[in-house]
Amino acid sequence: MAVDYDLVIIGSSWAGIYAAQIAVQLQARVALVTQGATNYLPNDTLVNQNLSEVGRLNYQLANNPFATASETQFPYVSLAEASNWAKGINQVQTSNSLSSLSALGVDVIQGKGEFCRLPNLAFNVGKRKLRSRNFLLATGSNFVPQSSEANIINDCLTLRDLGNQDLSELPDKIIIIGSDPTALELTQALARFKKQITLVVQQPRILPQEDLDIAILIQAQLEAEGVEIYTNSKISQIKVINGQKWIQAGDRALSANEIIMADYRQPNIAGLNLAGVNVKYDLQKVYVNQKLQTTNPHIYACGDLIGGYSLPNVAQYEVNLVLKNTLFFPWYKTNYNSVPWAVLTQPNLARVGLNESQAKQEYGEDIYVVREYFNNLTQAQILDKTTGLCKLLVRANGEILGCSLVGDRAAELIAIVALMIQNKIRLDCNPMRGLTSVSIPTIYPTMSEILHQASNNFYLQKLQRHPKLLNRLRTWFSIRKQ
Known part of the structure; x- marks a missing residue:
């Protein structure tokens, strides 16, 4: 049966917009149904990040380590000013989004639709019936408080x-x-x-x-x-x-x-007639397999629609995998071990790969748990941001299993470790060789030094666990004295 599109994307969420941009750049025939949304950015994420950045400025001014005793008044950005700034950015991004997609060649369809009942899979929007090889659900989630009281939504x-x-x-x-x-x-x-x-x-x-x-x-x-x-x-x-x-x-x-x-996020799937096309879902998520296919193999889903945190970079990873499976061959499976994520508080919390309990559950006690603290960094002392910890999990062969970072700019530093995990770059399994080389090149003084210190800590731990290596070193230097 002939189809009009290679991919129909349902929902103008951040993930939906990103999927349409990449798919059309790959020369695919793409349609995006907005499902009635008036903007595409996750407002909660946008507002949060603007408030967080302005709040960080206020906090720094109020806790200025270089202030003198006579300096009692500091400039202060109000919540109203921060809110106006956030809305201004939102308007700029929103006004350019859907029109830019149309200019790229995406068939942007304003309105709400639903799936046709099987056996002829299609998506109805108004008087149009969209036929495609595959469909992507990218409608995001809504906040729906869970309570038996009917007025709870009005009370918060x-x-x-x-x-x-x-x-x-x-x-x-x-x-x-x-x-x-x-x-x-x-x-x-x-x-x-x-x-x-x-x-x-x-x-x-x-x-x-x-x-x-x-x-x-x-x-x-x-x-x-x-x-x-x-x-x-x-x-x-x-x-x-x-x-x-x-x-x-x-x-x-x-x-x-x-x-x-x-x-209490719930998938935004009302009115899509998913039951009519054999897509399984509940109040928390739409069910998908490792290829991000729903229980209907021609319908995929991504983002917070399928459960988990609402994190744009995780949704981006999922979209990229879906595009490979829908536009080329459905061979690719999810592997989140090399996908970093972060809580953008100050200090940041960022992680990639396994945490300590997960690593020990999978590999037993035969792992190295390396802890390095930010208060040992020159740059952290200069900036008065010494609160922080780097926890690196490494196997004896140098394979990095995971890294958790709490500290200033941790959300940026974690990308280095994620790249190493993704490309299977290991630390040196020989600690003597490792201590005399630079496993993770960094610049002094910067926050990235924490990763270099962590790699050195791994080599020192490995030396302590292997007395024969220590004896070799002692013997070597004893010979040199003669």
Whole structure:
């Protein structure tokens, strides 16, 4: 059966726009259905990053290590000014996005549609029936608070709401519910705009998927900036009493002027008729296999639609894999080990590959856990940003299993380790040779020195575990004395 397109992309999310750009550059016939969206950028991510950067400036000014005793007043950027800046960037990006796709040759279709029932797979939009070899679901997710109370959505804000309102109207006392990276970034950003923030986490601790020593550093930083954190606190109800908002969090009753739900993402798939084309899904995600195919092999899905964190770089990796499978041959499977991700708090938390518990579960105790602290870096001391830790996990043969970084610019430094993992670049398995070479070239003084110090730490650990190598060195230098 003849088809009109090589790929039809459903949804103008960030991932959908990126998929269309790359597919048309590969000379594929591409259509993108907006599904009624008025913009393509993830507003929560955009707003968060702008607030985070401006909040970082305010924090640096307020904690200026070079200030004299007479300097009591510092310039301060208000939340209203930061919000206007964020919206300005959003307007520039949005106004150019869909029109740029059309100029590239993408058939951009404004409107909402649904899949035709089998056996003739197609996507109906208005009076058009789009036939394609494959389809990509890139509609993203919505914030839908999970509660039996019908008014819970009206009693709180979601991250998506923040992108559509004047942030200067936010009250001073706020409760944020959530534990994913976006929630932590927003928590710190608003605290740096002098808001009284309480963070409520349903899990036993923040960042439960990370090693404890890594998560503790981020939690300690938030608490040092005045954030109250309640963990292991399941939300059972939200009520408004005399204009004050109350939540029941575990066995505690907490009050605030506003509540922000930064959790409970659900796939944005309403009205797509996925059941009619045999696509399996539930309230949390659309199910996919390792090739990112849904239970209908001609329909793929990517991004936070399939669960996990809403991280643009992870969605980018998934889109690239989907394009290889849909436009060429469906041979490629996901492997997230070389895909870095980050929580863009200050300091950053970034990781690639396995964490310590995962590495020990897979390889046993026969691994090297290397810890290097940022307070040993010259550049960190110059910038007064000594809070940080690099945890590098290495096998005896020099294979890097993973790296967790907490520190200034960790989100940029992690790319070096990700590249090494992706290209199977190992540290030297011979510690004597490794100590006399530069395994990871860096510049002095920079934050990247942490990686060079970590590689040297690995070689020192390996020497200590192998007394025969130490004896050889001692014997060698004993001979040289003669």
